[in-house]
Amino acid sequence: MKTNPIRLLPGFVLSVLLCQTWEMGYTRQFPARPPNIIFIMADDHAYQAISAYGSTLIKTPNIDRIAREGALMSNGFVTNSVCSPSRAVILTGKYSHINGLRDNGTYFNGAQQTLPKILKENGYRTAIVGKWHLWSEPTGFDYWNILPAQGHYYNPPFIKMGKDTCYKGYVTDIITDLALQWIDSNRGQPFFLMLHHKAPHRNCMPPLKYLHQFDEVKFPLPATFNDSYKNRPALQRQQISVAHDLDLRYDTKIPCDTCAVTTINSWAPAEWQREIERLTPAERRQWDSAYALEYEQFKNIHDPAALVKFQFQRYLEDYLRCVLSVDDNVGRVLQYLDEHGLSENTIVIYTSDQGFYLGEHGLYDKRFMYNESFRSPMVVRYPAKIRPKQQVSQFTLNLDIAPTLLDYAGIAIPADMQGASMRPLLEKGKTPNWRNEIYYHYYELSFGLTRHYGIYTGRYKLIHFYDPIDAWELYDLKKDKLEINNLYNDPRYLKAVKALKERLRSLQKFYKDEVNW
Numbered sequence: 001m002k003t004n005p006i007r008l009l010p011g012f013v014l015s016v017l018l019c020q021t022w023e024m025g026y027t028r029q030f031p032a033r034p035p036n037i038i039f040i041m042a043d044d045h046a047y048q049a050i051s052a053y054g055s056t057l058i059k060t061p062n063i064d065r066i067a068r069e070g071a072l073m074s075n076g077f078v079t080n081s082v083c084s085p086s087r088a089v090i091l092t093g094k095y096s097h098i099n100g101l102r103d104n105g106t107y108f109n110g111a112q113q114t115l116p117k118i119l120k121e122n123g124y125r126t127a128i129v130g131k132w133h134l135w136s137e138p139t140g141f142d143y144w145n146i147l148p149a150q151g152h153y154y155n156p157p158f159i160k161m162g163k164d165t166c167y168k169g170y171v172t173d174i175i176t177d178l179a180l181q182w183i184d185s186n187r188g189q190p191f192f193l194m195l196h197h198k199a200p201h202r203n204c205m206p207p208l209k210y211l212h213q214f215d216e217v218k219f220p221l222p223a224t225f226n227d228s229y230k231n232r233p234a235l236q237r238q239q240i241s242v243a244h245d246l247d248l249r250y251d252t253k254i255p256c257d258t259c260a261v262t263t264i265n266s267w268a269p270a271e272w273q274r275e276i277e278r279l280t281p282a283e284r285r286q287w288d289s290a291y292a293l294e295y296e297q298f299k300n301i302h303d304p305a306a307l308v309k310f311q312f313q314r315y316l317e318d319y320l321r322c323v324l325s326v327d328d329n330v331g332r333v334l335q336y337l338d339e340h341g342l343s344e345n346t347i348v349i350y351t352s353d354q355g356f357y358l359g360e361h362g363l364y365d366k367r368f369m370y371n372e373s374f375r376s377p378m379v380v381r382y383p384a385k386i387r388p389k390q391q392v393s394q395f396t397l398n399l400d401i402a403p404t405l406l407d408y409a410g411i412a413i414p415a416d417m418q419g420a421s422m423r424p425l426l427e428k429g430k431t432p433n434w435r436n437e438i439y440y441h442y443y444e445l446s447f448g449l450t451r452h453y454g455i456y457t458g459r460y461k462l463i464h465f466y467d468p469i470d471a472w473e474l475y476d477l478k479k480d481k482l483e484i485n486n487l488y489n490d491p492r493y494l495k496a497v498k499a500l501k502e503r504l505r506s507l508q509k510f511y512k513d514e515v516n517w
Contacts, residue, residue: 032345033189033190033345034123034124034190034408034409034410035190035345035346035347035382035384035385035408035409036187036190036191036192036193036342036345036346036347037119037124037190037191037192037193037346037347037349037405037408037409038183038193038195038333038337038346038347038348038349039192039193039194039195039349039351039401039405040195040196040197040330040333040348040349040350040351041087041090041194041195041196041197041350041351041352041353042197042199042200042323042326042350042351042352042353043083043131043133043196043197043198043199043200043201043352043353044083044200044201044202044352044353044354044356044365044366045200045323045326045352045356045377046352046355046356046357046358046372046377047352047355047375047376047377048358048360048372049200049319049320049323049356049358050063050064050377051063051064052064052067052068052072052379053072053074053377057219057316057320057358058320058323058324060323060327061327061331062327062328062330062331062334063326063327063330063350063377063379065331065334065381066330066334066348066350066379066380066381067379067381068388068389069381069383069388069389070348070379070380070381070382070383070386070388070390070426071379071380071381071386071390071391071392071425071426072378072379072390072391072392073377073378073379073380073392073396073422074391074392074393075375075392075393075394075395075396076351076375076376076377076378076396076397076398077374077375077376077395077396077397077398077438077440077456078353078354078355078374078376078397078398078440079095079096079397079398079399079438079439079440079441080095080096080102080440080441080442080443081354081355081366081367081368081369081373081374081440081442082103082104082354082366082367082442082444083104083133083201083353083354084101084103084104084106084108084133084134084135085101085102085103085104085443086353086354086398087108087132087133087134087196087353088100088101088108088134089398089399090115090353090398090401090402091108091114091115091116091402092112092113092114092115092402092417093115093399093400093401093402093403093413093414093417093418093419094399094416094417094418094419095399095418095439095441095511095513096441096443097441097511097512097513098418098511098512099112100112101134102443102444103443103444103446104133104444104446105444106135107134107135107136108134108135108136109136110134110136110137110138110139110140111139113414113416114139114140114402115140115192115401115402115405115406116128116139116140116141116192116194117139117140118406118411118414119140119192119405119406119409119411120140120141120142120192122409122411123189123190124189124190124191124192124409125142125186125189125190125191125192126140126141126142126143126191126192126193127141127142127143127144127145127179127182127186127191127192127193127194128141128143128144128145128146128193128194128196129143129144129145129146129175129178129179129182129193129194129195129196130145130146130147130151130175130178130179130194130195130196130197130198131146131147131150131151131196131197131198131201132144132146132147132196133147133149133150135149137162142186143161143182144160144161145158145159145160145161145165145178146158146159147159147171147198150198150201151171151198152171152198152274152275152278153170153171153198153199153205153275153278154170154171154205154275154278154279154283155167155168155169155278155279155280156171156174156198156278158174158178170207170208170325171197171198171199172197172198172199172207172322172325172326172328172329173207173325173329175195175196175197175198175329176195176329176332176333179193179195179333180332180333180336183336187340187342190409192405195333197326197329199322199323199325199326200319200320200322200323200326202251202364202365203250203251203271203272203275203318204251204315204318204319204321204322205275205318205322206318206321206322206324206325207321207322207325208283208286208287210321210324210325211286211287211290211291211321212290213317213320213321213324214316214317214320214321215293215317217317218313219312219313219316219317221309221312221359222358222359222360223482224360224361224362224482224483224484225242225312225359225360225361225362226362227361227362227484229361230486231486231489232471232473232486233465233469233471234368234449234450234452234465234469234471234473235361235368237448237450237469238363238368238447238448238449239264239447239448239449240357240363240364240365240367240447240448240449241362241363241364242308242311242312242315242359242362242363242364243308243311243362245264245265245364245447246311246315246364247265247268247272248298248311249268249269249272250265250268250269250271250272251268251311251314251315252294252298252310252311252314252315253291253294253314253318254291254294254295254298254314255288255291255292255295256295256298264447264448294314297310298310312359315359315364316358316359319358330350333348334348343383344383344384345383345384346382347380347381347382347405347408348380348381348382349378349379349380349401350377350378350379350380351376351377351378351379351398351401352376352377353376353398354366354373354374354376354398355371355372355373355374355375355376355377356372356373357372357373358372360372360482361483365447367442367444367447367449368442368449368452369440369442369452369454369456369461369463370483371481371483374440374456376398378396380422380426382408382426385408385426385427386426386427387427390426390429391429392422392425392426392429392430393430394425394430394431394434394435395434395435395436395437395438395456395458396422396425397419397438399418399419400419400420400421400422401419402417402419403417403419403420403421403422404419404421404422404423404426406421407421407423408423418511420434420435436457436458437455437456437457437458437503437507438455438456438457439453439454439455439504439507439508439511439513440453440454440455440456441453441513441515445467445468450465450466450467450468450469450471451465451466451467452464452465452466453466453504453508453513453515454504455500455503455504455507457500457503458477459476459477459478460474460475460476460477460496460500461473461474461475461477461483462474462488462497462500462501462504464504464517466515466517472488472497473486473488474486474487474488474490474493474496474497474500475487476493476496
């Protein structure tokens, strides 16, 4: 398993060569200066909702363009599948137990070493626009204009360099507007921009122009939607199921003030009121007109199973409507780069803070180490150095983003970063001695979930749920890709369990995550 990133000399390392010739005659000019970097991250965007990953739910032509003109990481994963911790991992290149942010309720220590600080110290202009969700004030940025907490979809407030402000419009469009304005003022020198979208985070409130998109589409239930959770006590106690835990008003957008609210979502009515009141009267009329059609369907549903299917349909409709807007705005960024001659020497990364369930195992949300949550999309384009139409199959992590960007900027990768530069993978498709197993650790107890850690090898996944319950799960992914059959107590897998536990211990020791079990 490769763990040490490539080391380069401090400062910008400029090539003295004129060009680089790739296999199959691919030739690109070397850039005259370090690359610009645009890091675009959506919140909760599942790989199952990106057509470059084979989605049949939606077409995402602009995200697909990044993959087509660069590389698609087909086995990208996260170290801790929840919003704030993932963002901290990306900023620091370190696991949650090292950077100090284990869950969504913790403040990020902005005094520590971060990617933007290092880039700024080496001549980059730096900015973050959009969702921050780390509670402390951003550090290491020349400019920051962020959503407070989770942010709002309509006419949202922002905190601009410490001062409250507000913008009129839809949040995904506004974030892109602000980002492009900043680039326009800073493209005279190398720049690093973190463009962080709120969408498609719950409660998935779409732009008004897409309120009727997917009205005529009937989405099939995923194969594991009616998972029985047999022999998996952690799943039996979760509170993130489509059937039981989505709120009719907040999530399904049904104007039913008397409908029951689940205990886990007791905050939903107040949160819904705050969201819907952000619409202007004219916008509210358009909104109410669209969702009145959904209410008519709802009133004719009397069977519980039919109601669950209706909620699933509504959940996907609004989620995908938000994704359409994200994709549109990715297209705006790419168009801007084309029009201003910046495409060749700009690294563009599109990713999500983690994966997301779109009904698999009957779930919404993320958190578990199961594939849909653990696996995250990532596409990367850098025409000057990365040849197009690549699929990278080796295991990559959000932990690797900071080392990779430092490597491409010609800056020494700090020895305490725990990720590795993906540059050899991006330029060659694969590299020897790369990692062949992944360590994961999730800490949060919200939504009835259980803390757990685990190891993934491609063939096997071994998970230990340790608080508040104690349970192990083993999946043979060669035989069970959908992660349905827990084989931990199967005597045929005793040797596999023993070997996996030894490797798990080794990974915990290597990453300095001392866990007693």
